[in-house]
Amino acid sequence: MEFFRIRRDIPFMRHALVLNVISIITFLAAVFFIATRGLHLSIEFTGGTVIEVEYPQAAPLEKVRTAVDTLKFGEVQVQNFGTSRDVLIRLPVRGDVKQSEVVGRVFDALCAAEGAKTGNVQATTDKGESVSKVVCGQPGAEPVMLKRSEFVGPSVGSELARDGTYALLATVIGIMLYLAVRFEWKFSVAGIVANLHDVVIIVGFFAFFQWEFSLAVLAAVLAVLGYSVNESVVIFDRVREAFRKYRKMQPREVIDHAITSTISRTIITHGCTLMMVMSMYVFGGATLHYFALALMIGILFGIYSSVFVAAAIAMWLGVKREDLVRQGPKETDPDDPNAGAVV
Secondary structure, X not given: OOOOOOOOOOOHHHHHHHHHHHHHHHHHHHHHHHHHHOOEEOHHHHOEEEEEEEOOOOOOHHHHHHHHHXXXXXXXXXXXXXXXXXXXXXXXXXXXXXXXXXXXXXXXXXXXXXOOOEEEEEEEOOOOOEEEEEEEOOOOOOOEEEEEEEEEOHHHHHHHHHHHHHHHHHHHHHHHHHHHHHOOHHHHHHHHHHHHHHHXXXXXXXHHHOOEEOHHHHHHHHHHHHHHHHHHHHHHHHHHHHHHHXXXXXXXXXXXXXXXXXXXXXXXXXXXXXXXXXXXHHHOHHHHHHHHHHHHHHHHHHHHHHHHHHHHHHHHOOOOHHHHOOOOOOOOOOOOOOOOOOO
């Protein structure tokens, strides 16, 4: 399916050097920020306590933050979660205080800020089960409710970080093997360099702006790896077809033709994907905010890297027709006027 077809090949590779210099500068800047600023890891990786509180109306975030800060538990994160009424509070690990005490003291501080005392009420779940809920509030008014509390130990957090690194390495190795078997080693090197380019830049954004790097963001990074290599595979496959069809074209011309012929497909595919991801970013709430943000950055840089990084590196590595098309004894040149003649 194509919205349009470009009749004349666009000389992308003519500007490959300039665009790749920009890529190198961006890549090095990302590495610099990762090394100097580091990542703002979420509680899943560092360990800590998560508390979710529901207010009867829009939650006063500043009042909540001030109430929790008075407890001096360290760096505390307070944000809306899902709706404006729900508040998510993240606290670092406290070795000198039990989790149950941390949750109780935080909720008591929130209740004190509302001028109320903590109490318990019986509530019914969706399954009809009766459970006890911790609440507080003024008489005759809807209460502030403690919805849930979770604790992630530091050992579990370090294990998740290690497993996430292993997953990233396994994905990279799998992509390299796939491209080497499907095409040729030069495409494998080009593809994985382009993929790592995307990953490092995404992580660099999170390091520079100190956005929270969570398991959801790690999942987005792994998704971008697969998504970006798919675009590279489409271009590589079109390069192979062009080598078979246009036997007198130079490699630079073949790559330009392959990229130009996939532009319509790229616009359709990535345009639709971006619309979906932007919908998650706008309407998904706090849960999907950074996940969607990482995907948007990855998709945009994935398009760029597939065209100007992967294709250019394959060209500079010297990919040629003989690397992708086997020469047969009876193969003839379709442009030869004597092709097929019997002497």
